[in-house]
Every structure is written in C-alpha cells, then in structure tokens.
Amino acid sequence: MSHSESRQGHSEQDDVDEALKVLLVNRRDIVRRGLRAVLEDSEDLVVVAETAHPGNDPAGSPRAAPDVAVIDAADAAATAEALRKAHAADGGLPTIVVGHDENQTRRIAAAATAAAYLLDDARESEVRETVRRVARGHGGATTRSAWRRESRSARPDVSLTLRERQVLGLISGGLTNREIGAELGLAEKTVKNYISAMFAKLHVAHRTQAAVYGITHGMPSSAPSDADD
CATH class of the missing domain: 1.10.10.10 (Winged helix-like DNA-binding domain superfamily/Winged helix DNA-binding domain)
Structure with a gap:
C-alpha cells in the first residue's frame, strides 16, 4: 500500500488526536506566533488553542484538550492558578514558563509549580523536546529548562x-x-x-x-x- 493510499480517510482531526496538544498563553504576539511556528514544524506537536492573557478565552474553540500549557513568565502566577481551576477535574495541566531573564524565570517557574522553564533564546529543538517531555510527564529536558530535574539530582x-x-x-x-x-x-x-x-x-x-x-x-x-x- 502506498503512503498516499494509507492516508486515505485520515482527517485533520486524526492528526490532532495523534499529536501532543499545546495551549499557548503569552501576551507577546510575536513570541506566541514564534512558538506556534516552532512547535507545529514537528508533526507530533499541535497548538490547539492560544490566548494573550489568562483571563481571556483561547482563540477559537480548542480542537482537543491540551496536554501541556506554555505560558508567559509575566503572567505565570495568574495563568497557573486559572489553569489549576480549569483542569482540576482531570488532575491539572502541566506548564512550562517562558521568560527572558534566567534567574527571574526560574524563580517564577518554581513559585508557579511549573514542570519546566524556557528562555526566549532557546534553540528550536530545545523548545520542542521540552514540550514533549513535559507533556509526557518527564519534566524539563535541559539545564535551563530542567529546574525540577536539577533539584532531584x-x-x-x-x-x-x-x-x-x-x-x-x-x-x-x-x-x-x-x-x-x-x-x-x-x-x-x-x-x-x-x-x-x-x-x-x-x-x-x-x-x-x-x-x-x-x-x-x-x-x-x-x-x-x-x-x-
């Protein structure tokens, strides 16, 4: 069977169901767009919803429940609290905090009980791998994104x-x-x-x-x- 034949009847929703699903919460449009582009460059990751502020409804209706949220350090406390309430019934949603200054972002991530943190200048491969690991319950992937893993060491x-x-x-x-x-x-x-x-x-x-x-x-x-x- 050819690849094209095997894809017959395979819908866009099937792709969403098979991929790891990401919610983006970031007030900076350029960062949010950049994260979406980086994540969706990989077939196993899909952004199912995004918003600029934690109090806003995500743009569009989420196509599926997210596996992980990537949130802005500037709003991390409010976002983490909103996500805890929204996802309390299903055990909570793991989060990754994105910021500019490493010391500040690390402290914010700890206070928000995030699974990991990333810096704005992280490599694209680092962003994707961190999202994969957190979505699968493994915590951060690298020194800069693995404050939880570092603490366990x-x-x-x-x-x-x-x-x-x-x-x-x-x-x-x-x-x-x-x-x-x-x-x-x-x-x-x-x-x-x-x-x-x-x-x-x-x-x-x-x-x-x-x-x-x-x-x-x-x-x-x-x-x-x-x-x-």
Whole structure:
C-alpha cells in the first residue's frame, strides 16, 4: 500500500488526536506566533488553542484538550492558578514558563509549580523536546529548562548549617558571591568556602543545581540573627 493510499480517510482531526496538544498563553504576539511556528514544524506537536492573557478565552474553540500549557513568565502566577481551576477535574495541566531573564524565570517557574522553564533564546529543538517531555510527564529536558530535574539530582537529606542555608538562599535569588558577602558581612573568599562545602554536601556541580535546590526547599533569603557560622 502506498503512503498516499494509507492516508486515505485520515482527517485533520486524526492528526490532532495523534499529536501532543499545546495551549499557548503569552501576551507577546510575536513570541506566541514564534512558538506556534516552532512547535507545529514537528508533526507530533499541535497548538490547539492560544490566548494573550489568562483571563481571556483561547482563540477559537480548542480542537482537543491540551496536554501541556506554555505560558508567559509575566503572567505565570495568574495563568497557573486559572489553569489549576480549569483542569482540576482531570488532575491539572502541566506548564512550562517562558521568560527572558534566567534567574527571574526560574524563580517564577518554581513559585508557579511549573514542570519546566524556557528562555526566549532557546534553540528550536530545545523548545520542542521540552514540550514533549513535559507533556509526557518527564519534566524539563535541559539545564535551563530542567529546574525540577536539577533539584532531584541533589541529595534530599543533607544537613546544612544556618549560614549555609542563608548563602544558598541568596544564590537562589541570583546574587553573586560578592553580593552575598556584602549582604551577610562576609569576605568573598569565605562565601566561596561555604559554597564549596554546600556543593559537596548536596552532591551538585554548579550554581544552577544549587539554586534549584534552594528554591524547591524554601531556603531563607535573609540571614538569621544568630546564624551558625
């Protein structure tokens, strides 16, 4: 049987049913159009609905229930809450937050309990693979989109001192070693020593992994007055 013959009777709705279905929520038209073009360049992904704001009805009637939502960091909190309510009956809808600044987008994604985050300058292949993995329940695909995966790579049962927790919280807030030292009244070399000790305890190799651990474990963003040095 030829390919053309095998496609006889295969409707557009059949293609939608077979593909992973995406909802786009982004106030920036150019970003939304770009995401649609990138996603629908692959046969296994289809955008079933899109809207500029979480309070608006998606453009057109969704052709099928979405498997994943790709949302704007600027409206992530409101969008995530709206999606939780709308999809509560079917167990919720996994989300991916898209933003410009990595530290800010990572924090927003954590606060919105998103499955992953992506930056505006992500490669097209990274966008598609992240959407596939999240839609299938696997979380983020790369370092920049995998804050949940990064947090799981760290040891969950470590015991950090109060000062180490404080330093980790400030790392999660995007501060540099010098800024952390100024905030805590410590020499930059001392901050580096704390970070080295934490990396060893957490079994992480870089700041992104440590920052993700801090976000997902609620590390404080200010030093206790009686910090244990």
